[in-house]
Amino acid sequence: MTSAPAHLLPARILPLDAIPADCRGGAVAIGNFDGMHRGHQALLEAARSEGSAHQAPALLLTFEPHPRSVFRPDSPLFRLSTMEAKARLAAAFGLDGIVVARFDREFAETSADDFVDKILVERLGITAAIIGHDFQFGHDRLGSPAFLAHQGARHGFTVSVLGAVIDGNGQSFSSSRVRQSLEQGEIERANSELGYRWFVMGKVQHGDKRGRELGYPTANVRLPADCGLALGIYAVTLTRADGTTHDAVASYGRRPTFDNGAVLLEVHVFDFADSLYDEAVVITFHRFLRGEERFESIDALIAQMDRDSEAARRILANAGPGTSLDQRLALIAPSADVAPALSIR
Template sequence: MNALLPRSIKVVTLGVAGDHSLRTDAPLPVGACAAIGSFDGVHVGHQHVIESAIAVARRKGVASAVICFDPHPQTFFHRDGKPFRLMTLSQQLRAFEAMGVDYAFVLSFDTHLSALTAEDFARLILRDYIKLSHVSAGFDFQFGKRGGGHAKDLVAFGEQLGFTTDILPCQTDTEGHKLSSSAVREALLAGDAKLATEILGRPQAYLGEVIHGAKQGRTIDFPTLNLTLGDYQRPRYGIYITQTALPDGRVINGVSNIGVRPTVGGDIELLETYLFDFSEEIYGQVVETALLDFIRPEAKFASFDEMKLEIQNDAAKARAWFQKM
């Protein structure tokens, strides 16, 4: 069994056809309580919204759910934009599952869905199709054509259409950091893996298939696992202390380079991870590498020998970091 895939949460994919009829791949429960949002990162602020829906569901004795969107609305409207995602859909589903959510309703975000007015979205999607009894959302939630509906409108539609609502205010941590996806992205761009972890409630993690690289690491006794970054938000290029989860559930400590490898003339962004005390061949397997701390920026060295020495120092710092944990 692949430990990196959701197992128990019930996932229902929903879509809207051109005539506004519903497309669905599974039966829907009646009267569920759902949290709704993009939930990219499923950070601590998102978790509060989801916990609100779960609490109401338990009081009512009905199913709890999360409504999310695939693709992310920003991806749909800005298809040539820079990569920005914090999570893949499968990572989101695992995060929902870990919180004890019963259902994930994945709304296909396309031309038909984006054309619905806010009122049609509330009436057709939330009441008529999914038949919700309660909806929880964040204060900045927008819905409907051109984002015309806001959180206050959701409350008003709920009163008209027969479902209750809970709108959560802006969430901050004890030090005043805003708990938001944009705050996570800012932390990653600064290389502040620790702050990203605090906002997310878990380390930022990159899921991907292990690909063949140039195998230059083997020539200096530091073989690496290589992942492409795909649609993920690029963190600051540099060397990170990391842990990598394998499909069989093992978690291996290591050190990773994220960047283009200027010393070897690289021009493709990769996440390259040297796993400590690990020598297995796992090409083609899907792994997940989590950023725990930042060591240094990516650098161009004058020679392979100089680079090897610096990598040895990086690995020693990472091993020492784990020994202190």
């Protein structure tokens, strides 16, 4: 499968201490937005709508690293989306940029009053704030939606407080539920929670060419150590920097038949002969095929790879374009600045 070339750029990533003049006075959705699932998307849509109504930029204000990694460094959090992935998603929602506040122990001491006065008013000069009903901010989480609404009236910006977005079973969408689904290899469930097909991003580099020797050359990515994705084989697509998208099969695991080494994502692109070296790509997950296993011989491994490829081809041939958000994402090529790096093996 090859799609039409992308023609949109990811949203700008803006450090909080270097906000350009054209991004001041915006409508700003505030939160961590890990995964940017269906619940988060209500905030993004509201920010875009408020920005349009005020003829102001629509922005997302988020925190990096995730606060949990600062307060609980010994308990790694499976991050669902890198900042580059968030920039791609933000562009799909028509946002103008992502403002990134560096979160550390010093930032955590910022009072709720200072968060409003020094960040929202002085640095961003916001026109509107959009938050979830359970959003809390400032030292000891003393800033509440009611507090922010009061401060908005005082400083002249509007505050929209959105309720929880509920699924068909009466449960709120959450990043925790998406993580759990990915950890169990339940890709379709995770994608349903997200409202789009989960993806990772990276840049292709040279590798040891083992896959090529097996007749399955692959582009590989070493995902972050905290990635909790289930080890196994997946039907995926790979999108190039030129916007074209190609069907593929991927293995995420330790290669137990060979070295049982560090976990890698290895992607074999079907019917593909071009070079991908040094190219930014997006790898999108469609379905989990099977768990990782060790084979007694190379021939047995290749025979299973053949079966995996056939299964992935069938799945992807019937996958369709996905949700409306998937279709908007298809218009956004990966940035040249994505990380971590991919390699060809």
